Amino acid sequence: MSALFTHSFLIALIAGAVTAGVPLLLAGLGEQISEKAGVLNIGIEGMMLLGAYAGFVATYATGSFGLGFLSGGIGGALAALPVLVLCIRLGLNQIVIGIAVTVGMQGLTALLHYFEFSREYPRLPAAPVWVLPGLGQIPVLGKALFSHNALVYASVALVGLLIWVFRETNIGLDLEAAGQKPAALDAAGVDVLRTRGAAVLATGFLSGLGGAYLSIVGAGIFVPFMTGGAGYIGIVLAMLARGRPIWVLLGAMLFGMSLALTTALQLAGIDVPTDVVQMLPFVVVMVVLAAVARHSMLPPALGLPYARGER
Amino acid sequence: MTREELTEPDAGSAVSSGAVHRPALRALLAAVLRVLAPIALALIVGGLALELLGKDPLAYYGFVLERGLLRFGGLEETVTRMAPLLLIASGLIVAFRAGLWNLGSDGQFLLAAVTAAALAPALSGALPRALVLLIALLAGALVGALWSLLPALLKARFGLNEIITTLMMSFLGVSLSNVLIKLVLRDPSTTVPQTQSLPVEERLPRLFHTTVHSGLLIALVAVIGVHFVMTRTAFGLRLQVLGANRDAAVHAGLEVGRLIVAAFTVSAALIGLGGAVEVLGVWGTVRADWNPAYGSLVVPLVFLARLNGYAVIALTLFFSALMTGGESAARRVGVPQHYVLVLVALVLLFLALIEYLDRRRPARAQTVMGSLA
Numbered sequence: 001m002s003a004l005f006t007h008s009f010l011i012a013l014i015a016g017a018v019t020a021g022v023p024l025l026l027a028g029l030g031e032q033i034s035e036k037a038g039v040l041n042i043g044i045e046g047m048m049l050l051g052a053y054a055g056f057v058a059t060y061a062t063g064s065f066g067l068g069f070l071s072g073g074i075g076g077a078l079a080a081l082p083v084l085v086l087c088i089r090l091g092l093n094q095i096v097i098g099i100a101v102t103v104g105m106q107g108l109t110a111l112l113h114y115f116e117f118s119r120e121y122p123r124l125p126a127a128p129v130w131v132l133p134g135l136g137q138i139p140v141l142g143k144a145l146f147s148h149n150a151l152v153y154a155s156v157a158l159v160g161l162l163i164w165v166f167r168e169t170n171i172g173l174d175l176e177a178a179g180q181k182p183a184a185l186d187a188a189g190v191d192v193l194r195t196r197g198a199a200v201l202a203t204g205f206l207s208g209l210g211g212a213y214l215s216i217v218g219a220g221i222f223v224p225f226m227t228g229g230a231g232y233i234g235i236v237l238a239m240l241a242r243g244r245p246i247w248v249l250l251g252a253m254l255f256g257m258s259l260a261l262t263t264a265l266q267l268a269g270i271d272v273p274t275d276v277v278q279m280l281p282f283v284v285v286m287v288v289l290a291a292v293a294r295h296s297m298l299p300p301a302l303g304l305p306y307a308r309g310e311r
Numbered sequence: 312m313t314r315e316e317l318t319e320p321d322a323g324s325a326v327s328s329g330a331v332h333r334p335a336l337r338a339l340l341a342a343v344l345r346v347l348a349p350i351a352l353a354l355i356v357g358g359l360a361l362e363l364l365g366k367d368p369l370a371y372y373g374f375v376l377e378r379g380l381l382r383f384g385g386l387e388e389t390v391t392r393m394a395p396l397l398l399i400a401s402g403l404i405v406a407f408r409a410g411l412w413n414l415g416s417d418g419q420f421l422l423a424a425v426t427a428a429a430l431a432p433a434l435s436g437a438l439p440r441a442l443v444l445l446i447a448l449l450a451g452a453l454v455g456a457l458w459s460l461l462p463a464l465l466k467a468r469f470g471l472n473e474i475i476t477t478l479m480m481s482f483l484g485v486s487l488s489n490v491l492i493k494l495v496l497r498d499p500s501t502t503v504p505q506t507q508s509l510p511v512e513e514r515l516p517r518l519f520h521t522t523v524h525s526g527l528l529i530a531l532v533a534v535i536g537v538h539f540v541m542t543r544t545a546f547g548l549r550l551q552v553l554g555a556n557r558d559a560a561v562h563a564g565l566e567v568g569r570l571i572v573a574a575f576t577v578s579a580a581l582i583g584l585g586g587a588v589e590v591l592g593v594w595g596t597v598r599a600d601w602n603p604a605y606g607s608l609v610v611p612l613v614f615l616a617r618l619n620g621y622a623v624i625a626l627t628l629f630f631s632a633l634m635t636g637g638e639s640a641a642r643r644v645g646v647p648q649h650y651v652l653v654l655v656a657l658v659l660l661f662l663a664l665i666e667y668l669d670r671r672r673p674a675r676a677q678t679v680m681g682s683l684a
Contacts, residue, residue, distance in 0.1 A: 042474065082660065086660070086663060086664070086667075090664075090667050091667075092663045092664070092666070092667055093663065095412065095474065096614065096659060096662075096663055097659070097660070097663060099414075099607070099610060099611070099659065100611070100656045100659035100660050100663070101656070102607075103607045103611070103652050103655055103656045103659070104652065104653055104655075104656025104657070104660075105656075106607070106649070106652050107649045107650060107651070107652025107653035107654075107655070107656060108652075108653055110647060110649035110652070111364070111646075111647055111649050111650055111653060114647045114649070115364050115365075224649065229478075229482045232475070232478050232479070232482070235475060236475055236479065239472070239475060273489075273490060273493050273494065275486045275487075275489040275490045275493065276486075276490055278486045279483055279486040279487060279490070282479045282480075282482045282483040282486070283483065285479045286461065286476065286479055286480065286483070289465065289471060289475070289476060289479070290461070290465060
């Protein structure tokens with residue numbers, strides 16, 4: 001068992017947890033914004049996929065990772081448009097449309113990938129790494145935590161930003177009101193549908209960004225269906241975090257670590273089938289859900305369309 | 312509710328308008344139109360997308376139709392594929408009519424398939440064929456039901472959102488199936504990890520002189536049986552009340568918790584039966600990493616059928632043909648079968664839009680989509 005605690009194992013585990021956790025973090029934060037505003041955005045798996053594909057194509061064509069992230073975010077926001085128009089504006093069922101978005105984007109990205117690349121899966125060069133001055137020189141932790149792509153630090157900074165937005169700003173209050181008591185927000189003179197629409201677009205952008213990170217930094221390639229449930233884990237993270245971004249961060253790291261365990265164990269010479277490790281995050285989710293099941297975790301108006309003057 | 316329109320057409324509005332002589336026929340036509348319109352719109356928009364990608368949509372659709380329905384071999388394949396789809400659909404009808412989102416069908420299906428694939432070859436030889444098949448089918452249904460038990464109990468006891476829990480259990484079930492195949496049930500004589508194969512003569516008997524197996528009959532009985540139970544029995548009515556309005560169900564003195572567990576169990580058992588039938592009828596084995604992911608196809612299909620069993624049969628034939636033809640087209644026309652997913656998504660979008668337009672007409676109070684919210 002001593003092999004488990006070598007430096008290379010620890011670095012692989014923690015750095016792998018960060019790499020695997022960042023897409024979950026971005027998706028979870030995005031979903032949190034939607035859920036706060038009362039929209040159960042079950043289509044983020046599809047938004048992540050379009051983001052992953054758009055980001056990959058942009059980076060593949062231009063060589064620029066920044067452009068890849070931007071395209072990924074825009075792709076995710078585009079995939080969120082059906083939710084904006086059909087669920088927020090027209091008040092259609094959020095779950096049905098969410099399923100449609102996910103299924104449609106699975107098909108669309110697989111189709112686009114086939115027409116662009118046929119059966120080839122070109123690989124991108126390694127993403128640029130930004131070693132934080134000072135912190136990056138700490139043994140083990142420097143390599144594990146402070147030698148990552150800039151988007152990793154930006155995502156963590158986003159957690160702080162969202163904490164501030166939710167707690168200190170009018171935007172945060174509006175979002176909360178749109179999910180807790182939309183009629184009150186309406187009475188206060190704020191457009192509920194616009195608030196929710198903005199939340200959904202932000203969700204799409206962040207999910208797409210997470211997808212782009214997954215394809216161009218995490219994997220370096222795009223494979224159809226590559227998100228493999230990451231979007232749903234994001235939804236669970238948002239549910240469990242009960243509106244607090246810091247819990248999304250901690251949850252994402254926990255899930256990231258269980259995903260990174262395979263590679264790290266293989267480095268330590270222990271061969272476990274990936275399927276065993278792939279089960280871990282979902283086992284953790286079910287255990288946590290069952291443990292905290294008693295407590296209501298969702299805003300009262302979640303999933304319900306808002307129409308002025310109804311009831 | 313739309314399901315009532317299908318069984319008891321809107322006699323009220325016809326009487327008040329006084330102009331329509333055959334309200335039942337008119338309502339049936341309207342219902343058929345409401346099913347066909349989303350499909351037609353999806354085919355058109357999907358076709359435009361193909362055109363943009365540089366493929367001839369008419370040639371593609373023609374090819375799919377020919378290979379999926381018109382050629383005898385293709386038709387056999389299409390009809391064979393209907394068996395698991397129908398069983399999944401009948402399971403989903405039970406859950407959806409009770410207002411429960413069982414979105415975990417893939418995990419339930421696959422674990423049941425693995426169970427049947429493990430049991431049947433092990434028992435064959437020791438027991439008569441009919442008994443082996445019966446045990447394997449029942450075991451599949453049982454495992455499917457068991458896999459839904461945790462979400463069902465969490466929903467019944469604590470009201471925990473079943474969308475998330477069934478999805479999580481589904482991912483878990485898919486991975487667990489692979490683990491079982493690779494680590495426990497692996498047939499040592501094959502290179503690709505798979506369970507021990509059930510010989511063709513030990514599988515579900517075939518119908519007449521075709522390649523269609525008798526699982527299709529089980530599936531048809533299940534769909535029609537579910538439709539009957541849900542619309543004509545007290546148990547079905549209780550579930551419908553639960554689905555229409557949970558508070559009303561509580562006030563009516565129904566044991567809501569028990570009904571939730573019952574609905575989930577029946578739903579997942581039928582889906583599990585689908586997995587068992589697919590293995591015992593077609594493959595005889597389950598390969599590692601095999602996951603047909605029928606859920607993303609059947610969930611929209613069941614919505615489109617407005618939870619009506621007969622409509623499900625017709626739509627399943629259509630979707631099966633689309634899949635069979637789509638697979639041939641992937642090889643011959645160069646349009647990957649993932650295109651079917653795009654079509655399914657478009658069908659869902661147009662379905663929701665048409666329900667929206669329908670709802671704006673004052674006579675239509677509620678819809679399937681509305682009651683499931």
